[in-house]
Amino acid sequence: MDNAPDYVIEMLHITKEFPGIKANDDITLQLRRGEIHALLGENGAGKSTLMSVLFGLYQPEAGVIKKDGKEVQINDPNDATALHIGMVHQHFKLIDVFTVLDNIILGAEDTRYGFLSRRAAREKVLALSDRYGLKVDLDAKIEDITVGMQQRVEILKMLYRDNEVLIFDEPTAVLTPQEIEELMEIMRGLTREGKSILFISHKLNEIMEVSDRVTVLRKGRYVGTVDTATTTQEELSRMMVGRPVQLVVEKGPARPAEPVLKVEDLRVPSRLYKHDAVKNVSFTARAGEIVCIAGIDGNGQTDLVYALTGLEKPSGGKITLCGHDITHAPIRDRSDAGMSHIPEDRHKHGLILDFTLEQNLVLQRFEEPQFQRHGFIRFDETRKYAEKLIEQFDVRSGQGPVTIARSMSGGNQQKAIVAREIDRDKPLIVAVQPTRGLDVGAIEYIHGELVKLRDEGKAVLLVSLELEEVMNLSDRILVMYEGEIVGEFDPRQTTVEELGLYMAGAKRQEVTQA
Amino acid sequence: MKNRLLKLWHQDGTRSVMASVLSILAGLVAGSLIILIVGICNPTLGLKSVWDGVRLIFGGLFATGRNAAGALTFGFNPASVGNMLFRATPLILTGLSVAVAFKTGLFNIGAPGQYLAGTAATLFIALSIPSSVVPPQIIWFLAFFGGMLAGALWGAIPGMLKSLLNINEVLACIMTNWIAANLVTWVFDISNLKNVVENTKSGYIYKTTFNNVATSKLGLDLIFHDSQVNGGIVVAAILAIIVYIILTRTTFGYQLKACGSNRFAARYAGIKDKRNIVLSMAIAGSLAGAAGSLYYLSGNTEFFWSTYQSLPATGFNGIPVALLAANHPIGVIFTGMFMSMLDISGLQMTNLTAYNEYITDVIIAVIVYLSAFSLLIKTLLGHRRAHKTDAPLKNPDPDGTQADSKADGKEALKA
Numbered sequence: 001m002d003n004a005p006d007y008v009i010e011m012l013h014i015t016k017e018f019p020g021i022k023a024n025d026d027i028t029l030q031l032r033r034g035e036i037h038a039l040l041g042e043n044g045a046g047k048s049t050l051m052s053v054l055f056g057l058y059q060p061e062a063g064v065i066k067k068d069g070k071e072v073q074i075n076d077p078n079d080a081t082a083l084h085i086g087m088v089h090q091h092f093k094l095i096d097v098f099t100v101l102d103n104i105i106l107g108a109e110d111t112r113y114g115f116l117s118r119r120a121a122r123e124k125v126l127a128l129s130d131r132y133g134l135k136v137d138l139d140a141k142i143e144d145i146t147v148g149m150q151q152r153v154e155i156l157k158m159l160y161r162d163n164e165v166l167i168f169d170e171p172t173a174v175l176t177p178q179e180i181e182e183l184m185e186i187m188r189g190l191t192r193e194g195k196s197i198l199f200i201s202h203k204l205n206e207i208m209e210v211s212d213r214v215t216v217l218r219k220g221r222y223v224g225t226v227d228t229a230t231t232t233q234e235e236l237s238r239m240m241v242g243r244p245v246q247l248v249v250e251k252g253p254a255r256p257a258e259p260v261l262k263v264e265d266l267r268v269p270s271r272l273y274k275h276d277a278v279k280n281v282s283f284t285a286r287a288g289e290i291v292c293i294a295g296i297d298g299n300g301q302t303d304l305v306y307a308l309t310g311l312e313k314p315s316g317g318k319i320t321l322c323g324h325d326i327t328h329a330p331i332r333d334r335s336d337a338g339m340s341h342i343p344e345d346r347h348k349h350g351l352i353l354d355f356t357l358e359q360n361l362v363l364q365r366f367e368e369p370q371f372q373r374h375g376f377i378r379f380d381e382t383r384k385y386a387e388k389l390i391e392q393f394d395v396r397s398g399q400g401p402v403t404i405a406r407s408m409s410g411g412n413q414q415k416a417i418v419a420r421e422i423d424r425d426k427p428l429i430v431a432v433q434p435t436r437g438l439d440v441g442a443i444e445y446i447h448g449e450l451v452k453l454r455d456e457g458k459a460v461l462l463v464s465l466e467l468e469e470v471m472n473l474s475d476r477i478l479v480m481y482e483g484e485i486v487g488e489f490d491p492r493q494t495t496v497e498e499l500g501l502y503m504a505g506a507k508r509q510e511v512t513q514a
Numbered sequence: 515m516k517n518r519l520l521k522l523w524h525q526d527g528t529r530s531v532m533a534s535v536l537s538i539l540a541g542l543v544a545g546s547l548i549i550l551i552v553g554i555c556n557p558t559l560g561l562k563s564v565w566d567g568v569r570l571i572f573g574g575l576f577a578t579g580r581n582a583a584g585a586l587t588f589g590f591n592p593a594s595v596g597n598m599l600f601r602a603t604p605l606i607l608t609g610l611s612v613a614v615a616f617k618t619g620l621f622n623i624g625a626p627g628q629y630l631a632g633t634a635a636t637l638f639i640a641l642s643i644p645s646s647v648v649p650p651q652i653i654w655f656l657a658f659f660g661g662m663l664a665g666a667l668w669g670a671i672p673g674m675l676k677s678l679l680n681i682n683e684v685l686a687c688i689m690t691n692w693i694a695a696n697l698v699t700w701v702f703d704i705s706n707l708k709n710v711v712e713n714t715k716s717g718y719i720y721k722t723t724f725n726n727v728a729t730s731k732l733g734l735d736l737i738f739h740d741s742q743v744n745g746g747i748v749v750a751a752i753l754a755i756i757v758y759i760i761l762t763r764t765t766f767g768y769q770l771k772a773c774g775s776n777r778f779a780a781r782y783a784g785i786k787d788k789r790n791i792v793l794s795m796a797i798a799g800s801l802a803g804a805a806g807s808l809y810y811l812s813g814n815t816e817f818f819w820s821t822y823q824s825l826p827a828t829g830f831n832g833i834p835v836a837l838l839a840a841n842h843p844i845g846v847i848f849t850g851m852f853m854s855m856l857d858i859s860g861l862q863m864t865n866l867t868a869y870n871e872y873i874t875d876v877i878i879a880v881i882v883y884l885s886a887f888s889l890l891i892k893t894l895l896g897h898r899r900a901h902k903t904d905a906p907l908k909n910p911d912p913d914g915t916q917a918d919s920k921a922d923g924k925e926a927l928k929a
Binding site: 309331350 | 764772775776779780781783784786
C-alpha cells in the first residue's frame with residue numbers, strides 16, 4: 001500500500017452482528033481526503049449501523065478502523081469527536097429555543113471566570129460562515145428559521161469543532177429543491193477547503209451530481225465502490241437493489257371518468273398569518289387519473305390537504321366527495337364517504353409510534369365488525385389482517401405484527417401506512433409526499449401502487465415537492481403558488497423549467513375550472 | 515430455563531417492576547437510616563431501639579407486639595393486615611384514577627377534589643334516605659354510584675376545559691380541587707347533617723351506620739378479626755380488573771391510548787380526541803369518587819366536613835401509587851396495598867417504640883421522589899442490559915436500532 005491514495009478514514013472488513021441478523025458483513029469503506037464519498041443502500045442495508053460503528057455507538061465483531069493510516073479504537077462518540085469526525089443527523093439535534101450561536105457553541109463553550117464568553121465564539125463562527133458560504137443569522141432562534149438554515153447550523157457546529165471528516169446522514173430528505181441545490185454547493189465548498197465528506201443517501205440524482213465515488217451496500221453486504229464519473233443511475237440502482245429498477249414509471253394513458261372530488265372556491269385560514277393560506281382554490285379529481293399538486297413547500301399545499309382531509313376547518317368554499325358535501329364533515333365521515341389519506345408527516349399523523357404495527361394497521365378500522373365484537377377487540381382477526389398486509393405489501397420489521405412502530409425503519413413505516421391506506425379501498429386517495437425519504441426500491445413500489453390504483457378507477461390526488469416525481473407520475477399537474485392554483489398542465493406538454501417558473505410565481509395563467 | 519429467565523428479563527414489564535422495587539427498597543433504606551441517626555443522637559433510644567425500628571419498617575405489618583421479655587414478636591397479625599386492606603381501598607382507587615388519565619396522556623392531579631365530591635354525594639345519599647323506607651342495601655348502591663357519578667362530573671370539568679378551550683388540565687384540576695373543598699364545606703354547612711354528632715366530637719358527619727348503611731364485610735372480618743376491613747377492597751380490586759380489561763381488550767381503551775400516545779395521529783384516524791379526553795377524565799373522576807365513597811361507606815369512618823382548609827391526602831397519594839405501578843391497573847392493587855402497609859408500619863412504630871409514625875412519611879416521600887424517577891431507573895436498567903449483552907434493545911432491524919436505543923432514554927424521560 002505504498003503509493004496508495006491518501007485515505008483519511010478506512011473501515012476495513014467491518015462485521016457487526018445483532019441477534020438473528022448480520023447488519024454489516026465484511027464491509028470495507030475507504031474515504032479519500034477531500035472527496036465526497038456517497039454511501040448508497042436501501043433502508044435496512046446497514047448504512048446506519050456502519051456509521052454507528054464509526055461513531056463508537058457499536059463495537060464491531062471484526063474489522064479495523066484507521067484514521068490517517070493509523071489504526072484507532074473508537075469506544076464511544078467522544079472518541080469519534082476527538083478524532084475530528086462529525087455528523088449531521090437526519091433529524092437535527094438542535095435546541096429550538098436557543099439562538100443559532102448558542103446551539104453552535106453548545107458543549108464546546110468558551111468560558112471566562114466561569115461565565116460564558118460568546119465574543120470569540122461569534123467571531124470564529126462568522127469567519128467560518130464567510131469562508132464556507134453558510135449564511136445564518138446568529139441571533140435568530142432555531143424555532144424561527146427554516147429547515148435549510150437549521151441544517152447550515154448543524155454544519156457550522158461540525159466546523160466549529162474543527163471536524164475534518166463530515167458525515168451527512170440523508171441530508172436532503174427534509175429540504176426543498178432549492179435548498180438541496182444550496183447544500184450541494186456548500187458540500188463542494190467544504191471539500192475545496194480540504195474537508196472529507198461521507199454522504200449517506202439513496203437519492204441517485206443527488207449522488208450522481210455531487211459525489212466523487214460511491215460505495216454501495218445491500219442487505220448488510222458490500223457490493224462495490226465505483227467512480228461516479230464512470231457509472232450511471234441505472235447501474236447504481238441495480239447494484240443497490242440487486243435487480244434492474246424501473247426509474248421511470250411505466251403507465252398507459254389515463255382514462256378519466258366521473259369526478260370523485262370536487263373543490264369549489266376553497267379558502268383555508270393560515271395557522272401563522274392573518275391572510276388565507278389557501279385562496280379560492282377550485283379543481284376536480286376524476287376517477288382513473290392522478291392529479292398532482294406541485295409547488296414549493298409552504299405555498300398552501302399542506303393547508304389545502306388539511307382542509308380536504310378534515311384536519312383543519314376551511315373558512316369558505318365547498319368540497320364534494322362522491323356526491324356528498326363534506327366541507328364541514330368530521331374526519332371519520334370523510335373516510336366513510338370514500339377518502340383515504342397518506343399523510344405528509346408519518347410520525348405526527350401517520351403512525352402511533354408506541355403502538356405495535358398491527359395496532360397501527362387498524363388505526364381507522366378498529367371499530368369495524370371485522371375487528372371488534374361488542375366493543376372488545378378481536379385480536380385474532382387483527383393479527384390475521386396485519387399478517388396479510390405485511391405479506392402483501394412486504395413490510396419488513398423485527399417482530400412482524402407485534403413490532404413497535406418506532407423501531408421500524410422509515411421506509412417500512414411508510415410502507416405500512418401505504419398498505420393501510422390502499423387496503424381501505426376508497427375511491428379517492430390523497431397522497432402527500434408519499435415517497436419522501438424512501439429508497440429507490442420503495443419509491444418504485446409506491447409509484448407502481450399509485451398507478452395501479454388509478455388503473456382500477458380510483459382518483460389519486462398527489463401532493464409532491466419533487467418535480468421528477470410530479471412529471472413522472474401525474475396525468476394532470478396543478479401548480480400552487482401563494483395559496484392559489486396558478487397553472488394547469490399536461491405533463492406530456494410541459495417541461496420542468498416551465499413548471500419551475502410557475503412555482504416561483506414568475507408566470508401564471510387563469511385556470512378555467514376543469 | 516436460562517433462556518426463559520433471560521426472556522423474562524428482556525421484557526419491558528420486568529424492567530418496570532424492577533424499577534419500582536428499587537424505588538421502594540431505596541425508600542425503606544432511607545427510612546432505616548433516619549431511624550439510625552435519630553436513635554444514635556437521642557440518648558433515650560439507643561441501638562436496640564434502632565434495631566427494633568428498622569425491623570418495624572420492613573416488617574411492621576407482621577408485628578404482633580412485645581413478649582414478656584420486652585422483645586418484638588412477629589407473626590400473622592390479622593388486625594394489621596385487615597386494616598392495611600381497608601386503608602388500601604381508597605389508595606388503589608385514586609391510584610387507578612391517576613393511572614387511567616395517564617394512559618390518555620393526562621395528568622389527573624384533581625383526584626382530591628373528585629374524592630371530596632364523591633364523599634359528599636355518598637354521605638348525602640346514605641344519610642338522607644331513611645332506611646326505614648328503603649332497604650339499606652339499595653341505599654348503599656345508590657350512595658356508591660352517586661359518589662362515582664359526582665366524582666365523574668367533577669373530573670369531567672377539567673376534561674372539558676382541556677378539550678374545548680385547551681386549558682392545561684393540571685391548572686384546571688388544582689382549581690377544581692379547591693372549589694370542591696369549599697363547596698363541600700358550604701353544602702354541609704347549610705345542610706341539617708352537620709349537627710349530627712357523636713359523643714363529644716363536633717364538626718363531623720355521622721357514620722353511615724347511623725342510617726344502617728355500611729359496606730358488607732363479605733366475611734372478611736372473620737379472617738381478619740378486630741380490623742376495619744370490609745368488602746370495599748374487593749370492589750376496588752374488581753374495578754382495577756375492569757379498568758385493565760377496558761384498557762387492553764376494548765376498542766374504547768384502544769382509542770383512549772391512541773389519544774394519549776399521539777393525539778394528532780388519533781385525530782387523523784378519525785378518533786374523536788376531544789370526546790376521549792372528557793371521557794378519560796370522567797372515568798378518572800369516577801374512580802376517585804369511588805375511593806371517597808367506599809372509605810366513608812365502611813361504617814367506621816366519620817367525615818370532618820369543614821374541608822376548606824386542606825385537601826384529602828388520599829387523593830394526592832394516588833399519584834405515587836400510580837407511578838410506582840407504572841400506570842398498570844393491576845399493579846396499582848399491589849402498590850396501593852404497599853402504601854397502606856407503610857401506614858400500618860408507622861402506627862406500629864408509634865405503638866411499640868419511642869419513634870413516631872412520621873418516619874413513614876419520610877419513607878413515603880423518598881419513594882414518591884424516586885418513583886418519579888422510576889422511568890429513568892427503568893431506562894438505566896435497560897442500558898445496563900444492553901451493554902451486557904451488547905445487543906440492541908428490541909429489534910434486530912439494523913437500520914432502526916441506532917435510532918431506537920437513542921430514542922429510548924429520551925422518550926422515557928418525556929413520558
